[in-house]
Amino acid sequence: MSSVEATPTIRKTALNAVHRQMGAKMVEFNGWDMPVEYPAAIGCGIINEHMAVRTGVGIFDVSHMGDIRLDGPQALAAVQHISMNDASKLAVRQAQYSALLYPQGTFVDDVIVHRLGEDEYLLVINAGTREKDFNWVRDNTRRFDCTVENLSDDYTQIAIQGPKAVNLLQKLTDADLSKVKFYWVTRGTLCGLSNILMGRTGYTAEDGFEIYVPADEATSARVWNEILVAGKEFGVVPCGLGARNTLRLEGRLPLYGHEISDTINVWEAGLDRFCKMEKPDFIGRTALEQAKSAGVQRSLVGLEMTERGIARDGYKVQDESGREIGYVTSGSPSPFLKKNIALAYVPGEHSAIGTKVRVEIRGQGVGAMVVPTPFYKRPKKSA
């Protein structure tokens, strides 16, 4: 569980040596050698990293995620065909959360769609689905007049997240970040590099940016270190996948393979508001219409443990009599709320807020309750 050598076939981001130098605990995640947390000796560890993002600022290497660019006169039509949200609503430099669906209305992946130019779109996708997504996008957009490029290896992507993220990043760029609203992007000079894409996006349920810099090791390390220096006054810490998971869980943000997958549909996952059925057509639309008429059988709910115990991924959910009714998709202690929380699929009749259930932990049913999600919502900034 410590800094073991990665196996030869595992992939590494350009910042891998930096993480190891900092003493990060490394773990394999979807074929990538990634930091799960940084050392307690430098003020890190999952809980400290999590709290830094909620109260100050933390930075993440998220270069393992993928990037697909569509460019050309029919790029919008291509995106509209494969993506469930309505990309025609995007102004240039605006972004939206969406998903790519199979014809059955289930998930290929979730994605953030960025409109970078008149006819230029960037899809940022999950690490574990890089190849699958690229093939899916390319194969399903052949008839549209646009290029489809896999730019995943071209960028080191760093997420800067927390209430102080904008203050930190502003020190390093000439772009006026106060003009960039949440889910919008800009370009500017960053750490002396010109025309760097910076998006006000993230996966932590906090304010923040994701920046895309050239993927060579020297540039990547320099930018990472400059961010840490600039962020000292805000208490910046490097954050790993451990905190990334607890942060997104508190915010009810789905993780592919857990809350969303190729066997789960949009209604079950509760992602209705990102699915624009009024669009004339997109892959999965017909199946979703049918699924809606047939009635949705199960729902993703939030659980809070009411008795002592931690619900974890895959644990069974039972009704009060001990009968198995569902399962936990993601579960963990919540460092900010200081409770043990989980997301789970249960039948519709058990999904009302306040419903008492049990989670099977090492053979015993432990009390839990259905609670509203997201578990955490960031405070509204006062003017």
Place this chain on the structure above:
Amino acid sequence: MPYPTDRKYTKEHEWIQVNGNTATVGITDYAQQSLGDIVFVEAPKVGAELSAGNTFGTVESVKAVSDLFAPATGTVTEVNADLATSPEKVNQDAHGSWMMKMTLKNPKELDGLLSAADYEKFVAEEAGH
């Protein structure tokens, strides 16, 4: 780090400190470092009969559940209730945070456990892999 010589150690990273026919058990500093932030300790019940090498409870970090293995055979006499409310104490001072006390059915079992020096060597090898 030098491991206290007033106790013996197991390859599962528990320590056991003997006082006549009773013993105090906890986990080592190496264990707490490997686990990261400890958020939950599941202790055995007083009166539970334990067999050397079998699990007697669990310790959970944010990300994972780890079994605790009984270093010796005997009966649980006391459990540290503090760890139910403040599990982070194990991170702060693993060698000073006892988890349970037990009677020893067969004190000679401990002859097979590691001395502080042997445990240090064992940990150095583990960390090097």
